[in-house]
Amino acid sequence: MGDNSALRSIERSFVASSPVRSLLRLLIPHRGRLSLATAAFLIKDSPAWLLPPITAAVIDIVVDRGPLPQLWLWAACALALLSLNYPFHMIFVRLSSRAIRSMAVDVRNALAERLQRLSIGFHNRQSASIVHTKVVRDVESIEMMMQQALPTFLSALFTLTGAVVLTALTVPAFVGVFAVTVPLAVLLIGYIRSRAADRNENFRHEVERFSAGVGEMAALIPITRGHGLERVATRRVAGQAENVRVAGQALDTLNGRFGALSWLSYQALGVICLIGASAASITRVIAISPGEVVLLSTYFTVLTGGIVALLNVTPIFTRGIDSIRSIAEVMEEPDVEVNEGKQLVTAVAGRIDLEGVGFSYEDDRPALRDISLSIRAGETIALVGPSGSGKSTLLNLVLGFVRPSTGRLLLDGVDAATLDLRSARFFVSVVPQESVLFEGTIRDNVAYGLTGVSDEAVLAALAGANALDILAGQGAGLDSVVGDRGARLSGGQRQRLAIARALVRDPRILVLDEPTSALDSVSEEKVKDALSTLFRDRTTIIAAHRLSTIREADRIVYIEAGRIVELGSHDELMALGGRYSAIVLHQNS
Structure with a gap:
């Protein structure tokens, strides 16, 4: 059955x-x-x-x-x-x-x-x-x-x-x-x-x-x-x-x-x-x-x-x-993501529009307030702000893990509330703050959930993720076992495998949640190189505390208390001399 x-x-x-x-x-x-x-x-x-x-x-x-x-x-x-x-x-x-x-x-x-x-x-x-x-x-x-x-x-x-x-x-x-x-x-x-x-x-x-x-x-x-x-x-x-x-x-x-x-x-x-x-x-x-x-x-x-x-x-x-x-x-738990009977998504260009979006948790505590933002297909958007400002909630809204309490979220001009978001996620990849690996080989972890992926495609994804050196340090190449939750690899190596997993899917939309926050400076530099490949030709939304990973973003969104308070490129926000420039100067000091 x-x-x-x-x-x-x-x-x-x-x-x-x-x-x-x-x-x-x-x-x-x-x-x-x-x-x-x-x-x-x-x-x-x-x-x-x-x-x-x-x-x-x-x-x-x-x-x-x-x-x-x-x-x-x-x-x-x-x-x-x-x-x-x-x-x-x-x-x-x-x-x-x-x-x-x-x-x-x-x-x-x-x-x-x-x-x-x-x-x-x-x-x-x-x-x-x-x-x-x-x-x-x-x-x-x-x-x-x-x-x-x-x-x-x-x-x-x-x-x-x-x-x-x-x-x-x-x-x-x-x-x-x-x-x-x-x-x-x-x-x-x-x-x-x-x-x-x-x-x-x-x-x-x-x-x-x-x-x-x-x-x-x-x-x-x-x-x-x-x-x-x-x-x-x-x-x-x-x-x-x-x-x-x-x-x-x-x-x-x-x-x-x-x-x-x-x-x-x-x-x-x-x-x-x-x-x-x-x-x-x-x-x-x-x-x-x-x-x-x-x-x-x-x-x-x-x-x-x-x-x-x-x-x-x-x-x-x-x-x-x-x-x-x-x-x-x-x-009998009623908190189910409802997709049945909704429109299937067969192709994604990558445009995302948020129109007056608000979201509140069960205790009616607002996490986002009146968020309006248009993200062009292929654009890289960085979300910046203090802890608890609403960055992760906004990422969850884009992924469809939570639905707007007010306002609308549109994917390629179509209200996401009318879409089967499971089918939309075939065109999305996620790189979380802490990469999740399972007890299996490097090949299995990179190609997780996909069928018919060739070794050449896996190797190409590893190369794009600046992760081929991981194979050199393992005795069995792609057949090397990473251990329970990737225990045999360092934090930077696990994160680069997660990036390779995203690359092999060639997503139209990429979501990253603090991808370098737990890494040392050497590992961070390798992951940054991998991210530059990952961002190319796809809509990317990245939440980050470390601003070194987002300088090249097309636009940076500074969120505070669930609201957008600053929006622009790195140079524009530095010239503005507001909150974003203050934290950049603080991190560089």
């Missing part, structure tokens, strides 16, 4: 307020395999409720001292029943496993697709570690629930049905016993679920917070080690781990208490059933043979065992249901 319509169907299956119904919807595409698996389970589990009558018949033969041939007949029947278990058990495992594992893949794919459509604002608010927990741990909890709860539920269901039917045929007077035990089990399971739901949710939130804390610790290790704060970082994680322990222990205690009480209750009922059947046989109140006494006792033992097993998997079921709610938080 990989097409968008199928993935959207899975998205719609998740409703936080109806997790059980959500689960049933998820299983609909796999109902064929699950139906066959249920039939196989019925056959493989049939000895559980067919062997007790055989046992009862054997005991009656022993009590009556014959006839012996009937004993061999019942033995053959028992062995034939037992021989069915292995092949049909394997059929059940294969069919149910394939259905459950396929469902898990479908959910993970749908989650990944949904996360790609959620806005940048959502991802800025949400910890990446929590998202990771939902995709990995929560889906795994649903898998575990299905793998453990399904066979337990089927076994209890078929055993109950078989026991009630055969008891009704042999000793009808004892059918009432099951009429007491089954409702009691339903009430117990419902009570445990209601009590455990809050503690499961609390435990999940503590695990998510712990996961986010571990992610922060890993990201902050250079700062932590550099400032000698190892003990502080360890204590923070230890505190969060302690919260997970307390929440988990409270959940385990609750589950253990109800597990023990349910076992004790049903064992007591089993003894009562045995004594009652025996007394009825001895006093002849009910015509019941010794074999039927054993039959009833065995049925009750098997049935109570199944019910206790159901009670034992109730915590797993509750955890799985809570995981469905957790995933539904993502599937």
Whole structure:
């Protein structure tokens, strides 16, 4: 299941307020395999409720001292029943496993697709570690629930049905016993679920917070080690781990208490059933043979065992249901970039117009106010201003990651609100402040997301990015592995690979966010040379603190408090003697 319509169907299956119904919807595409698996389970589990009558018949033969041939007949029947278990058990495992594992893949794919459509604002608010927990741990909890709860539920269901039917045929007077035990089990399971739901949710939130804390610790290790704060970082994680322990222990205690009480209750009922059947046989109140006494006792033992097993998997079921709610938080998140039904972009010249654009965040704090700017195709525009002035927000508007709260943004004269911005981004490349590389080769990182890119094209992009020296320092050339997040490369080398990644796409619009802010002077000089190649013949918008990288821009926009306060070339703004010239003089001093 990989097409968008199928993935959207899975998205719609998740409703936080109806997790059980959500689960049933998820299983609909796999109902064929699950139906066959249920039939196989019925056959493989049939000895559980067919062997007790055989046992009862054997005991009656022993009590009556014959006839012996009937004993061999019942033995053959028992062995034939037992021989069915292995092949049909394997059929059940294969069919149910394939259905459950396929469902898990479908959910993970749908989650990944949904996360790609959620806005940048959502991802800025949400910890990446929590998202990771939902995709990995929560889906795994649903898998575990299905793998453990399904066979337990089927076994209890078929055993109950078989026991009630055969008891009704042999000793009808004892059918009432099951009429007491089954409702009691339903009430117990419902009570445990209601009590455990809050503690499961609390435990999940503590695990998510712990996961986010571990992610922060890993990201902050250079700062932590550099400032000698190892003990502080360890204590923070230890505190969060302690919260997970307390929440988990409270959940385990609750589950253990109800597990023990349910076992004790049903064992007591089993003894009562045995004594009652025996007394009825001895006093002849009910015509019941010794074999039927054993039959009833065995049925009750098997049935109570199944019910206790159901009670034992109730915590797993509750955890799985809570995981469905957790995933539904993502599937029902409304902050989605909407592109469906909008005009596809098949070509881009590169002209960008902002007409009275304003943008405010959720707290109504304005980040941009009345921005009007026309950028010609092929022009290089530099954004300058203090931190928090709105430069990054303006870049996000150009990329379509956020939409204007007021005003319009036009691409080649067309209102961007009417365009499918996913298709527009095929003509855009982004070089972020910190280049993002993945564990793979230099070739894979440069050609990321593209197919059919030749080595010659990759080498040409590396040459344009002033990055061929990176190959010289690696033993395997383009096949050299850069390490996790480019750990085997310096900051300047990672940034030049990011520029090569942009070049190989030959974009019409280029967006750069502080591309040299974290580099030393030597690396910055190499990156500046690469940028001069990158800017050529394409619309470029670059935000920068280091003004040495933007002197050659066609126009420089000085932004302060979300407004454009100065606009012109480097020479024009220096002659103006305003804010821009002040910071240039300051950096040169």
